[in-house]
Amino acid sequence: MPSERKLAEQLEVNRSTVILAYDELRALGIIESRMGSGTRVTKYKWGATPKHTLNWQRYVKGGNFLPNLPFLRRVREALEKDPSLIDFASGELGADLSPLEEINALMNENQHTEYLGYDNPQGFAPLRESLVSFLDEYRNIQTSDSSILITSGSQQSLYLITQCLLTPGDAVAIEDPSYCYSLPMFQSAGLRLFQLPIDDKGMRPDDVRSLYKKHRIKMVFINPNYQNPTGTLLANNRRTELLKVVSELGIPIVEDDPFSLTAYEGTPPAPLKSTDAVGSVLYIGSFSKIAASGLRVGWMVAPRSVVERLADARQQMDFGLSVVPQRVAAQFLKSSYIDPHLDRLRMELIFKRDVLIEALERELPDIVSFTIPQGGLHLWCKILPVVDGNKLFEEAIKKGIIFVPGSVYGSDDGYVRFTFARPKVEDIDQGISKFAKALRAVLD
């Protein structure tokens, strides 16, 4: 067969189109490519015309598990297609904020010589032990290693909870807006979602009571510290009230707390779990937003019976996590690197936030409004004129930047989530000019 380049020229199509076609034919076993010796029709081509052709599309469309939101699939495609896009969409730290040198140093200091067998279903014991002290010292949570489940991140913690602790048809309460709406896993688990509207002080505990009366909600999902996407901090009186309400109702709270240690100034806000008198709170934490998302290390603090149920299920899903990144995480938590890293992280986040705010105020005065976040990775930006979120999103990609449209989080078109932790400082300013051009183009 001609080379991909040649065929693309002959047919006057984009080379990537030919690459795709060749991939499909390879997957079907009709052609094969060998290193060096190019692509040829496989010697088994005689079989290429079965009586019934296997219809993969039927299978791909099957399954209870729902595909991701089109907007988020579009984000992924766009970033894969054009890595030069200025990325305000990926909810993670940029390379400049991750403790890569520290992690590398720790990996060199501590050579891996132990047996690399299947891990404890609850997660690497030394990591759970380091977490006991870390959670006590940094989050004022007193727990024991047997009450900790190591997960591959908050996402897996939420997935296990929705799959194992809730039954299809169950009603749950979720903040509005919330990153939870970007997770079809709730629908895949057959849950009915009810909204807890948030204002500048977070959600209102009374709403939990009324949702319970109306719908017998079984669980409340909360992201109280620098909420994703709004950046809101749940007010202290509401925290006390919320704990009171759920303990009266006898339902649990899932507290997702990935951002609190990024608190820009002063002591980080205490988690609900630290004043959870009756054990209503399933506490979820992670390394992803404070160190490196690529380690894939998160944790859950829960009653032993819950930890065991979820650990058992997780064994069946992926047979547990690799010990290698868990060892690094355990060493990092025990190391002297953690405090200096968190200090640097906070300073850099303030700096990036301010660069973003300056750019927005310069480029789009009177067109956007926002509350200045005091922690976290995101800025939640309201666009004052009426705008078509989809058009704006596509126009911005054309202009060379990408963000997550507010509609993904269950709010209306007029919002945008900018993750300022991800792009390089020097790109933030330029990115916002591109965004401004895109917005103006759509508004005209």
Added chain:
Amino acid sequence: MPSERKLAEQLEVNRSTVILAYDELRALGIIESRMGSGTRVTKYKWGATPKHTLNWQRYVKGGNFLPNLPFLRRVREALEKDPSLIDFASGELGADLSPLEEINALMNENQHTEYLGYDNPQGFAPLRESLVSFLDEYRNIQTSDSSILITSGSQQSLYLITQCLLTPGDAVAIEDPSYCYSLPMFQSAGLRLFQLPIDDKGMRPDDVRSLYKKHRIKMVFINPNYQNPTGTLLANNRRTELLKVVSELGIPIVEDDPFSLTAYEGTPPAPLKSTDAVGSVLYIGSFSKIAASGLRVGWMVAPRSVVERLADARQQMDFGLSVVPQRVAAQFLKSSYIDPHLDRLRMELIFKRDVLIEALERELPDIVSFTIPQGGLHLWCKILPVVDGNKLFEEAIKKGIIFVPGSVYGSDDGYVRFTFARPKVEDIDQGISKFAKALRAVLD
């Protein structure tokens, strides 16, 4: 509060009982333990009597996702409780067979300096590229990196397939006996399982045709090379026939191929995928049985549309795998270590197998029978007299060894799976004497 030791003495109970009780009270937030300063009742104890107590058991018993088989939970408990048990149960390589020095050397040679962000949903690109050459050279499978999905092992590959490509109520065909019966995930996905009985040449392709006629099976799960648990090798004429049958019926095969590179003598058997003319085969491979299960690195070769569907779902379940072990795996595949390691692995497996066989023939002549495996990690042992599998299992644990009872794999009480790859050579002989004592005790 008194220390755990003190209270155990006062109440004259086992200390572990007190530790458990304290853990539960800690989880409920009723007591708290601080490093050095012992355990005390938390200052929030006032809240410890809510109007409705939260009933965690109701939640733990909820969820569509089924708990693991009692026998397998029992195996895990027993091994956690007494690590000195001689372990013929864990289906993995022992430390003596894993390339730990090689892996450690590779980690030192290749310091991790790249950005540790979220990985590509399909898996670390350099690993997928190394796999393209590895699969071509070692398995005669020609594919491209876009048709490969990196998973945390075969378990996750199977989980994604059952969750995303099959719909509750679908019928699937599974070998009998098969490790698949040890995976409640099939039931959790609401699938109807139909059996393909295996003889000394593996399953019979005609059975697929008749199951399709009767039940319209949607997929066939096969473990053709040194099948788990029986060690059977699917005969060549049956492979050809099977591929013919499924291509006529237009249904896919899931080929799980973890053991083929352990082939004790001669060239490893070719996978079905290598002669898959029409793309009927989803091919699953893994590092777990040939290198180190603790890396948690496996792979799937599938049509691009399938890879994309499963990658999208996996993002929602755990947000992808850590890059760290994937880098090590990629380096290992490209390194000069792999061939010497596989040669050593095969020799050691033959040696361990022979030690096991000698011990069985010495200790239990005329009481057990088995086919000598030519590859893989397991020996499938038939117990000739009628025996209560449950009694034998518990008695063996008392005597200090553990194995997996045949009933876990869907066969009757009279079988035992011995994984000889896991225990130390010096323990195999002793372990079988203990097993013989247990068996005699149960038979008397």
